[in-house]
Amino acid sequence: MRPMKVSLFVTCLIDIFQTDVGMDTLELLENLGCEVDFPEKQTCCGQPAYNSGYVDKAKESMKHMINVFEHSDYVVTPSGSCGTMFREYPHVFKGDPVWEPRAQMLADKTFELTQFIVDVLGVEDVGAKLNGKATYHTSCHMTRLLGVKEAPMKLLNNVEGLEMKPLPHNYNCCGFGGAFSVKMTEISEQMVDEKVQGVEDSGADILIGADCGCLMNIGGRIDRKGKPIKVMHIASVLNSR
Amino acid sequence: MAMKIGDKPFKERVSDGIGNSFMRGAVSSAQGRLRSGRLNAAEELGNWEEWRKLGEEIRAHTIENLDYYLELLSENVTKRGGHVFFAETAEEANEYITNVVKKKNGKKVVKSKSMVTEEINLNEALEKAGCEVIESDLGEWILQVDDHDPPSHIVAPALHKNKEQIRDVFRDKLGYDKTEKPEELALFAREKLREEFLQADIGVTGCNFAIAESGTVSLVTNEGNARMVTTIPKTQITVMGMERIVPTWEEMEVLVSMLTRAAVGQKLTSYITALTGPKQEGEVDGPEDFHLVIVDNGRSKILGTAFQSILHCIRCAACINVCPVYRHVGGHSYGSIYPGPVGAVLTPLLGGYEDYKELPYASTLCAACTEACPVKIPLHEHLLRHRQEIVEKEGKAPIFENLSMKAFSMGTASPSMYNIGSKLAPKALGAFAKDDKISDGPGPLKNWTEIREFPAPKKDRFRDLYKKRKKERGK
Numbered sequence: 001m002r003p004m005k006v007s008l009f010v011t012c013l014i015d016i017f018q019t020d021v022g023m024d025t026l027e028l029l030e031n032l033g034c035e036v037d038f039p040e041k042q043t044c045c046g047q048p049a050y051n052s053g054y055v056d057k058a059k060e061s062m063k064h065m066i067n068v069f070e071h072s073d074y075v076v077t078p079s080g081s082c083g084t085m086f087r088e089y090p091h092v093f094k095g096d097p098v099w100e101p102r103a104q105m106l107a108d109k110t111f112e113l114t115q116f117i118v119d120v121l122g123v124e125d126v127g128a129k130l131n132g133k134a135t136y137h138t139s140c141h142m143t144r145l146l147g148v149k150e151a152p153m154k155l156l157n158n159v160e161g162l163e164m165k166p167l168p169h170n171y172n173c174c175g176f177g178g179a180f181s182v183k184m185t186e187i188s189e190q191m192v193d194e195k196v197q198g199v200e201d202s203g204a205d206i207l208i209g210a211d212c213g214c215l216m217n218i219g220g221r222i223d224r225k226g227k228p229i230k231v232m233h234i235a236s237v238l239n240s241r
Numbered sequence: 242m243a244m245k246i247g248d249k250p251f252k253e254r255v256s257d258g259i260g261n262s263f264m265r266g267a268v269s270s271a272q273g274r275l276r277s278g279r280l281n282a283a284e285e286l287g288n289w290e291e292w293r294k295l296g297e298e299i300r301a302h303t304i305e306n307l308d309y310y311l312e313l314l315s316e317n318v319t320k321r322g323g324h325v326f327f328a329e330t331a332e333e334a335n336e337y338i339t340n341v342v343k344k345k346n347g348k349k350v351v352k353s354k355s356m357v358t359e360e361i362n363l364n365e366a367l368e369k370a371g372c373e374v375i376e377s378d379l380g381e382w383i384l385q386v387d388d389h390d391p392p393s394h395i396v397a398p399a400l401h402k403n404k405e406q407i408r409d410v411f412r413d414k415l416g417y418d419k420t421e422k423p424e425e426l427a428l429f430a431r432e433k434l435r436e437e438f439l440q441a442d443i444g445v446t447g448c449n450f451a452i453a454e455s456g457t458v459s460l461v462t463n464e465g466n467a468r469m470v471t472t473i474p475k476t477q478i479t480v481m482g483m484e485r486i487v488p489t490w491e492e493m494e495v496l497v498s499m500l501t502r503a504a505v506g507q508k509l510t511s512y513i514t515a516l517t518g519p520k521q522e523g524e525v526d527g528p529e530d531f532h533l534v535i536v537d538n539g540r541s542k543i544l545g546t547a548f549q550s551i552l553h554c555i556r557c558a559a560c561i562n563v564c565p566v567y568r569h570v571g572g573h574s575y576g577s578i579y580p581g582p583v584g585a586v587l588t589p590l591l592g593g594y595e596d597y598k599e600l601p602y603a604s605t606l607c608a609a610c611t612e613a614c615p616v617k618i619p620l621h622e623h624l625l626r627h628r629q630e631i632v633e634k635e636g637k638a639p640i641f642e643n644l645s646m647k648a649f650s651m652g653t654a655s656p657s658m659y660n661i662g663s664k665l666a667p668k669a670l671g672a673f674a675k676d677d678k679i680s681d682g683p684g685p686l687k688n689w690t691e692i693r694e695f696p697a698p699k700k701d702r703f704r705d706l707y708k709k710r711k712k713e714r715g716k
Binding site for chain 1: 252603638650654659680688692695697698707
């Protein structure tokens with residue numbers, strides 16, 4: 001069988017801050033038999049500008065990304081939120097005769113990592129092993145807008161040695177929200193504190209998530225408070241052997 | 242009370258909210274209760290998503306043809322002997338209502354719950370005209386007794402108070418001497434309110450749905466107070482926002498059953514009252530004189546804009562009950578009688594950006610509101626649209642933000658600029674980093690690191706590692 005050709009969209013946060021998550025994603029996909037490339041001209045999905053209301057400026061980044069991934073078969077990203085942004089492109093370019101169809105093509109072939117593994121590759125057990133008690137943060141864009149709810153749990157439940165604990169109030173946002181985290185810091189603090197409290201109450205010693213933004217927020221707060229909780233991206237968990 | 246509540250700036254309101262632990266305890270427990278109630282009720286109904294689609298279609302069709310249905314409603318109310326007044330502004334509505342009350346020589350006005358009368362500040366206008374105004378919804382009455390404390394929720398206006406606080410209000414203002422048991426509190430309120438009902442000359446109600454085909458107004462309550470307001474006083478004045486209308490009883494049935502489920506998780510509320518004009522010949526109760534005041538007050542300006550679907554709102558508050566921001570700041574932080582996600586969308590439209598420009602940013606765009614809305618209003622998209630208006634049309638964005646977004650666009654639309662920028666990041670931030678993290682960041686990172694650590698940028702970016710790996714493998 002011809003290997004599945006996958007273009008990796010690592011996101012700017014992973015490119016600059018969380019390079020190990022990028023490497024884990026790459027290795028994980030290769031181990032699953034994919035032929036993975038990394039289009040080097042990729043930058044950012046445009047969400048920081050888009051969510052702040054700078055739609056015209058965001059469109060410049062979006063057009064660039066549409067060009068970058070033009071020839072890819074599949075685009076896979078270890079971020080529910082950035083994947084959601086790609087899927088939103090046709091909506092952003094609605095009515096544009098040139099860019100709407102091109103945006104639609106990109107949206108149709110874009111998948112969040114766990115969604116790709118479960119729904120496209122049809123794999124629910126990636127053969128990962130990790131000892132510990134963990135809880136999973138359901139990130140808002142990935143769950144509500146991209147609609148990926150079950151794939152991460154299916155994969156995590158099959159990780160050998162990992163005991164999954166439910167996270168209280170898992171439906172509440174962690175308080176990241178991009179610029180919200182620095183614009184509305186006081187509110188964001190209350191939200192992330194309740195999230196950290198939930199993680200503690202769950203009895204887990206590992207917090208897993210599929211979005212680097214949320215993990216930077218919750219992890220940064222856990223770190224500041226000196227809580228003994230390890231924060232891991234789901235790609236790193238699934239690439240643990 | 243007008244739409245705007247208080248004069249404190251946004252930041253101060255938020256700090257007050259966050260510092261109010263009584264309120265936050267009450268709000269988070271209410272959110273838990275209302276959220277699970279709504280989910281259970283939706284599940285019990287089955288195919289909730291299809292109901293939502295139907296609800297959305299009904300609202301979209303009605304608002305799209307609002308002029309037609311309002312005319313039909315008006316004709317049918319008039320046919321039954323009622324009076325209809327279209328008020329373009331709050332002042333016009335208040336003037337009309339005050340005149341009706343004066344003509345009747347009304348002294349005591351008893352009201353059932355109505356957000357639109359809060360919005361137009363009717364109580365104050367009536368009090369100025371020498372009337373005594375009594376709120377009869379239990380929550381509204383508690384707030385009125387507590388020196389006109391503003392509502393913090395559109396369905397449960399006194400949500401920010403717990404039972405101990407309510408006991409104290411009754412004790413301090415009305416000499417109540419029993420405990421904080423809800424049954425005892427309710428009995429006390431009931432006795433007090435019963436006297437008021439019996440003495441009132443004028444009844445004022447809001448309107449959940451007006452039914453155009455028959456000229457009926459319907460009211461949804463759990464306390465039965467709206468029924469008292471509409472049967473005892475000789476004159477009834479119903480005030481409705483111009484969008485509170487359905488074409489026929491069929492749509493009313495669908496929307497009421499969605500409203501009660503979405504609002505409080507009930508199949509039906511205890512009382513659903515429907516009134517068609519004044520008392521007709523042979524009828525034993527109902528008002529002798531009936532007035533319907535249809536209020537625009539900025540709504541028609543929303544028609545035909547990208548925000549039109551906010552007029553689909555049926556005021557169930559499901560969005561408020563799931564909002565993680567409302568959860569921590571409470572209703573008063575929004576500075577408007579319309580709080581939460583729906584308020585953050587609607588308030589700037591009715592009241593302008595000048596007073597409310599922060600509201601669209603008081604959201605993480607988590608979309609819990611959009612997911613909960615029974616008529617599928619894309620609330621988080623409207624918040625985003627507001628931000629776009631503020632930035633692009635109003636030019637009200639902060640200069641620093643504007644500059645950084647310009648830089649963002651340059652840095653992400655061009656791979657070479659991105660390359661330079663991302664390569665520079667570790668050098669630029671290196672001085673602030675210690676042990677791979679930044680605890681006291683510069684510029685925009687300052688607010689971030691006030692409460693959390695920020696990761697230091699890696700010396701080698703992912704793209705550098707990828708290149709190295711590829712080279713090694715190529716060997």
